Amino acid sequence: MRYMMTYDLMETVRNTNQWLGATALSMASYPVFSALPNPALSWMAAWGEVTERTYQRMVVKPAWGIRTFTCEDGKDHLVDITTVVERPFGDLIHFKVNGREEQPRKVLLVAPMSGHYATLLRSTVKSLLVNCEVYVTDWHNARDIPVSAGKFDIEDYTLYLVDFMRELGPDTHVVAVCQPVPLTLAATAYLAEREPDAQPSSLTLIGGPVDPDATPTEVTDFGRRVTMGQLEETMIQQVGFKYPGVGRKVYPGLLQLASFMSMNGERHTKAFLDQIQRVSRGEASDHDAHNRFYDEYLAVMDMTAEFYLSTVERIFKKREIARNVFTVNGHKVDFSKITDVAVKTVEGAKDDISAPGQCVAALDLCTGLPESKKASHLEPGAGHYGIFAGRSWRDNIRPLVINFMNANSRSTPARKPASKPANKNTAA
Structure with a gap:
């Protein structure tokens, strides 16, 4: 039960942040505020839009989009x-x-x-x-x-x-x-x-x-430093009641995502701050470079x-x-x-x-x-x-x-490459 409570707590934190982003976007975009132009409101709306999208993508499996x-x-x-x-x-x-x-x-x-x-x-x-x-x-x-x-x-x-x-x-x-x-x-x-x-x-x-x-x-180096007991104690959780796999022990995707992002924390922080600025200036779009990359990068699955x-x-x-x-x-x-x-x-x-x-x-x-x-x-x-x-x-x-x-095809005759591959040794 302890592992399950931890899993549900992580989902609660993610859900709360998504809600906070949506709330900030809704409040800062309220029509009555249009009569009182304020850069802080534009920034708040931009922060809310980026935050909501970020935390929502973490539980959505992306579509292939190859139609x-x-x-x-x-x-x-x-x-x-x-x-x-x-x-x-x-x-x-x-x-x-x-x-x-x-x-x-x-x-x-x-x-x-x-x-x-x-x-x-x-x-x-x-x-x-x-x-x-x-x-x-x-x-x-x-x-x-x-x-x-x-x-x-x-x-x-x-x-x-x-x-x-x-x-x-x-x-x-x-x-x-x-x-x-x-x-x-x-x-x-x-x-x-x-x-x-x-x-x-x-x-x-x-x-x-x-x-x-x-x-x-x-x-x-990480794999060498930690023991298997430490990994099982700190990384393994049980799926909560919200999903069909309730009770299954997993390595949560959210933990893996945190590890990925910590390896390049400064770069990711700058990317999100820059995106908030672009949104506040009206220069961002639904499928711009930032959203295309992070819509995929933030979508994680449990192992x-x-x-x-x-x-x-x-x-x-x-x-x-x-x-x-x-x-x-x-x-x-x-x-x-x-x-x-x-x-x-x-x-x-x-x-x-x-x-x-x-x-x-x-x-x-x-x-x-x-x-x-x-x-x-x-x-x-x-x-x-x-x-x-x-x-x-x-x-x-x-x-x-x-x-x-x-x-190296078994079914069709081998065709000679158009140019010499830059290999150390080439199977041809």
Whole structure:
């Protein structure tokens, strides 16, 4: 009950702040005040508008917002988001462009389960839709999953990925972003040993902690400092009575959001103060740069307690993936069994979450894979977000990834890249 009261208290604080923002906006916008122009009232209304929107977005799952897509025929085609595989903790969804021929590249985009929804990869999905059939792992908010659905830890996560890969078949190109990188590698190795015919054609790993100790960051330092008992005591709460998952132990998204924002507190504070000034001057809009970013960034989801704790303990503390001792349902996963799935790693030189060195460690684990099927890319000047959704992704990384898929496709003949990729070693 103590954990449940804490969860409800956090929701009460969030709800109160949303109400305060709405109240300030309503009061400062009262028509009678128009007769007495006062800059303080304009600022109060602006503060209320920004505050209400900020706290409201924390409990709203963003829409994908991908309704149409312009194809080579110059026409706008409707995009249907269909569920291919439905599971209690996450679905496999497909972005189907109606009226367009099926594209030669089938891409499974593995979204992170690290506090944000899969919609964080919206721009990544849009960029791949140009010439790919895109499938995405759409993870569910743990607060909405009844306790009767059971547990969900990193082994269950890995088995979900195994099922998704098996469903899509061996002509699939898998792209994993951030948190799921080590578990996607494990799922591939699991299939390589048990169902080799179901392995994907290629595996692109973007900015993930395969070996967290390769390059320490603030995230890895935190994982080293705290004990598992401390984490369970301070980070784990029970879902309150307001949601279907009442009683389920979770790592709340609001706590994760607080951690994210504290890492760059000054930058976020300045961003909100600047937005209040813009609103007060009438220079802001509903879909301006600030709102587009923070509508997504502030929308957070809860993770199951067992997933969060097992991630910290087994990926970061015990380094089971990095040491090649990871087990799934009692079966030891052996990365040397990956022998014909081309693997490419992508890192950002200024990534402060998964620093350079943590992801490329995956190539050293694949001892059974020929060097000709290994590739790596370090993007100069790119941070964590930029390597999968920013300008660096669009201008430099995406073309390299597409070339890598073309060169390692099982279903279509490999096409020679238009230009030489800027890789340390290139699978072609």
